[in-house]
Structures are given as structure tokens and as C-alpha cells.
Amino acid sequence: MLKRIALSTLTFAIAYYALRELGVDTTYAVYAYVSYLTYEILGLKFSRFRSPLLAVAIFFVLKVLAQLPIPYNLNLPDFDLLMFLIGLSLVWIDSDRLQPILSGVGLTISAYFGYTMLSPFGELRILLVIVLVILALTTVLPVYIKGLIEWRNFLIATTVISYSYFAFVRPILSNRPGLISLFDWVLVLAVFLKALSKVRMTVTEGETFELHRRSEVGFEEMTDEVERAKGEFLEKGDKTKLLVVLIKYLSDLSVRDLEVIVEPLVKYQDRRIPKLAFNWEKRRILKENLRRREEILREITRRLGEVKA
Numbered sequence: 276m277l278k279r280i281a282l283s284t285l286t287f288a289i290a291y292y293a294l295r296e297l298g299v300d301t302t303y304a305v306y307a308y309v310s311y312l313t314y315e316i317l318g319l320k321f322s323r324f325r326s327p328l329l330a331v332a333i334f335f336v337l338k339v340l341a342q343l344p345i346p347y348n349l350n351l352p353d354f355d356l357l358m359f360l361i362g363l364s365l366v367w368i369d370s371d372r373l374q375p376i377l378s379g380v381g382l383t384i385s386a387y388f389g390y391t392m393l394s395p396f397g398e399l400r401i402l403l404v405i406v407l408v409i410l411a412l413t414t415v416l417p418v419y420i421k422g423l424i425e426w427r428n429f430l431i432a433t434t435v436i437s438y439s440y441f442a443f444v445r446p447i448l449s450n451r452p453g454l455i456s457l458f459d460w461v462l463v464l465a466v467f468l469k470a471l472s473k474v475r476m477t478v479t480e481g482e483t484f485e486l487h488r489r490s491e492v493g494f495e496e497m498t499d500e501v502e503r504a505k506g507e508f509l510e511k512g513d514k515t516k517l518l519v520v521l522i523k524y525l526s527d528l529s530v531r532d533l534e535v536i537v538e539p540l541v542k543y544q545d546r547r548i549p550k551l552a553f554n555w556e557k558r559r560i561l562k563e564n565l566r567r568r569e570e571i572l573r574e575i576t577r578r579l580g581e582v583k584a
Contacts, residue, residue: 280315299342307335323369330364355392359385374555379415382407398442427549509568512545536578539571
């Protein structure tokens with residue numbers, strides 16, 4: 276933290292004197308520095324709830340940039356811009372159980388104020404709102420609908436491509452009905468095939484097993500190699516080594532129903548982390564994957580115990 280404060284102080288000092296030389300009001304630069312400094316200090320005890328302060332600091336930095344004589348300078352409404360940034364910052368507040376609801380509310384706020392803030396940009400603001408709404412829905416609803424978060428990338432990509440096509444490309448081809456018809460069908464077919472592959476992937480990865488939690492015989496009697504393979508599976512989700520070791524171990528015991536014992540491990544797949552996932556979502560998925568791996572090991576332990584019995 277001290278390094279970040281020192282670096283930000285040096286950056287502020289350089290920017291402050293540079294702005295004065297350019298004849299630009301330095302008030303917003305001071306506000307930005309104070310906001311960021313408060314953000315860092317609150318990190319000592321309130322790190323989970325400090326993200327709105329970073330949004331305020333970014334707001335003041337943008338206000339400083341708006342005063343500079345640069346081309347294509349955007350004069351966005353102050354209140355709308357501030358609320359847009361604060362809404363996004365709510366996604367990074369770590370409030371445990373309330374995080375999905377808080378993130379959904381924040382994204383909804385950003386969608387609304389983004390729409391009003393970007394009113395001169397017409398079609399682009401509608402696309403921004405749709406993307407933020409999809410993010411909000413795939414943040415809140417997975418609490419009630421398992422696996423929905425895995426569709427986030429597909430929904431956003433489909434929305435961006437489809438909207439861009441209908442809003443920008445299709446009007447250019449208005450005098451070429453043949454091409455329009457061809458591109459329409461290509462788009463529909465591409466979306467259908469991608470959705471079909473997602474459904475198949477979801478069904479395959481969603482296979483579960485009735486896991487019994489009683490433990491009769493553990494891995495203690497196995498070799499150190501099995502222990503290392505078990506640890507690698509728990510930590511990284513890599514089941515290949517554990518499968519090889521288990522099959523070798525069971526083959527040495529001349530076990531007939533070998534495939535029955537290793538079946539849960541063979542069919543197990545970690546839940547994938549979407550590319551467009553927030554940090555708290557990644558942590559939850561990783562935690563869920565660890566829990567499921569532990570259940571798989573308990574089930575294999577139970578089946579091994581039945582064999583030995």
C-alpha cells in the first residue's frame with residue numbers, strides 16, 4: 276500500500292505542476308488525489324467496501340481530462356457519469372451473500388445512467404444498456420438458476436454481433452436484398468449452432484451423482500503416489516494422474532468392477548469460469564469446484580471400502 280501511495284503522490288505532484296503550466300484548474304486533480312488516498316487508507320480495515328471511492332477518483336480524473344485542449348473531448352453530464360461509475364464500482368464490493376444482488380443493482384444503475392449519459396450516441400447507448408442488463412441478469416439469476424452464468428459470454432457475444440449487424444451493416448446493404456437474405460440466414464444458423472453446442476456442453480458437464488457421505492475406508496492404505504495424485508486433483512482439478520494411479524492400483528487388486536469405482540471421477544468436470552466473470556464470481560466457482568472434488572473423492576473412498584469389505 277505504501278508503494279502505491281508514494282507512486283500516486285509522485286504522479287499527482289507531476290500532474291499538478293503540469294496542469295498549472297497549462298493554465299488548467301487543478302481543483303479536480305486535488306479531489307482525485309484525496310479520493311484515491313482515502314481509498315488506499317480505507318484498505319487497511321474496510322477493503323471490501325472501498326470501491327466507490329475509486330469510482331469517485333476516476334470521475335475527477337475524467338473531469339481533469341475534460342479541461343484539456345484535446346480533440347474529441349467528451350463533455351458528459353457530471354451526475355450521470357458519476358452514477359455510472361459508482362454503479363460499476365458496486366460490483367467490486369465484497370459483501371459475501373448479498374454480492375449477487377448488490378452487483379445486479381449496480382449494473383442496473385450503470386445501465387440507466389449510461390443510457391442517459393450517452394444520449395448523443397444513439398445506437399451505441401442501446402447496445403451498452405443491453406450488455407449491462409445481460410450482465411446484471413447473469414449475475415443475479417444464477418443464485419436461483421444453476422449454470423446460467425456459463426451462458427454469459429454467449430449471450431453478450433450474440434447480442435453485440437447481432438445488434439451491430441442489424442444497426443450498422445444491414446442498412447448499408449439495403450439495396451442488395453440478396454446479400455441481406457444470405458447474411459440473415461448465416462447469422463441465424465451461426466447462433467443456432469453455437470447455442471446447440473452450449474446446450475450439449477451444459478448437459479455433459481451437468482451430470483451429477485448421488486454422493487454418499489459415509490466414509491468406511493480412506494486413501495490412507497494406498498501408496499504415496501495416490502496421495503500426491505489426490506492432492507493434485509483437489510488443488511488443480513487435474514484428474515488424469517489420479518485416474519491412472521487408481522486404475523493401476525485396482526488392477527493390482529484384480530478388481531472386476533473397476534469402471535464402477537472410478538465412474539464418478541471419469542465423468543467429473545469442473546465448472547468453467549466465464550471469461551467475463553467478476554472476481555467474486557471466480558472465487559465462488561473455485562470454491563464450488565473444490566467442494567465437488569471433495570465429494571467425488573468421498574464417493575470413490577466409499578466404493579473402495581465396499582470392494583475391500
